[in-house]
Amino acid sequence: AQRVTQPEKLLSVFKGAPVELKCNYSYSGSPELFWYVQYSRQRLQLLLRHISRESIKGFTADLNKGETSFHLKKPFAQEEDSAMYYCALQTGANNLFFGTGTRLTVIP
Amino acid sequence: EADIYQTPRYLVIGTGKKITLECSQTMGHDKMYWYQQDPGMELHLIHYSYGVNSTEKGDLSSESTVSRIRTEHFPLTLESARPSHTSQYLCASSDTGRHNEQFFGPGTRLTVL
Numbered sequence: 001a002q003r004v005t006q007p008e009k010l011l012s013v014f015k016g017a018p019v020e021l022k023c024n025y026s027y028s029g030s031p032e033l034f035w036y037v038q039y040s041r042q043r044l045q046l047l048l049r050h051i052s053r054e055s056i057k058g059f060t061a062d063l064n065k066g067e068t069s070f071h072l073k074k075p076f077a078q079e080e081d082s083a084m085y086y087c088a089l090q091t092g093a094n095n096l097f098f099g100t101g102t103r104l105t106v107i108p
Numbered sequence: 109e110a111d112i113y114q115t116p117r118y119l120v121i122g123t124g125k126k127i128t129l130e131c132s133q134t135m136g137h138d139k140m141y142w143y144q145q146d147p148g149m150e151l152h153l154i155h156y157s158y159g160v161n162s163t164e165k166g167d168l169s170s171e172s173t174v175s176r177i178r179t180e181h182f183p184l185t186l187e188s189a190r191p192s193h194t195s196q197y198l199c200a201s202s203d204t205g206r207h208n209e210q211f212f213g214p215g216t217r218l219t220v221l
Contacts (some may be wrong), residue, residue, distance in 0.1 A: 009148070044151075044198065044212040086151070095141075095166065096210060098151040 002027040004089050006099035013077050014107045021072040021102045023061075023087030032090040033070040035061055036098075039083045047072075047085070057081070077106045110135045114199050114213035121189055122221050129184045129216045131199035140182040141210065143198040144168060151198060157182055158204070189220040 005024045013019045025031055035047040048056045050063040050070060061072045070087060087099040112133040121127055133140065138159045143151040143166075153166030157176040171193070172186050182201075186193055199213040 004150075043214055046209040049209075095153055095156060096151075097153075097167065098143075100148065100150045 002089055002091055002097050004087050004097050004099035006085075006087055006102050008102045009100065010103050010105070012105045012107055015079055016076050019074050019077045019081070019104065019106075021085050021087075021104065023070045023072065023099060025068050025070065025087075025089050027068075027089055027091065029092055031063065031065070031068075031070075033061070033063055034088045034090065034096070035059070035070075035072050036086045036088055037083050038086070044086070077104075079106050079108055082106045112199060112201055112211055112213040114197075114216050116216060117214060118217050118219075120219045120221065123188075123190055125189050125220075127186050127189050127218070129197055129199075129218070131182045131184070131213060132180050133182075133199075133201040133211075133213075134180060135201055135211060137201035137211070138179065138204045139202045139208075140176065141200040141202075142166075142172075142174060142182070142184050143200065144170065145196045145198060147196075155184065189218075191220045194218060194220050 003026045033050045037047040038044045059074045063070050082105050084101050084103050086101045088096045115130045140157045142155040144154050145151045152168035154168050154170040155174040157163050163174050172184050174184050197216045200210040202208045202210045
């Protein structure tokens, strides 16, 4: 069965410090992974998807099939990065399975 | 403007009442979804639809039902609300095909007393 694990419910970092939000998955098929973000009083929205290999708002995420991980990283955190981050796995049926989320707080 | 709408945003209702949560999108998307999220927990897919007259149950069993009579409309109904149905319900839509972004509505926070 598929599963997405985000081990940290809360993560606080200082402005300018590197940040890494962890995501591990289990899935027998070929994984397609996404990071969604929800800023305060805004809707859940896509941040990035692994297939695009893109950097969005300074964030990157590399799919590591050996470690079954898709950690989200940013070298220098900004206050506006404070939000709830969800890792999501897309299955063959095109449906998304979400992790429990990590609330990131960037301390000024 | 292309968007996805949910009404009501908040609903407090007594046990046993029938409720319908509305979801409409003007994105032109074929696929629509309903998620349920308890505080601090994952979003769980409870229903999805690939198009008109297509509805499927998601990975989380739910007593709710859905219908898809029009492409843009995907309402969720609870025939008899119970306190265990208290949760946040999120509607989303996407284009068909893989790798496609899901666009989420603002959510409905339901409280059943």
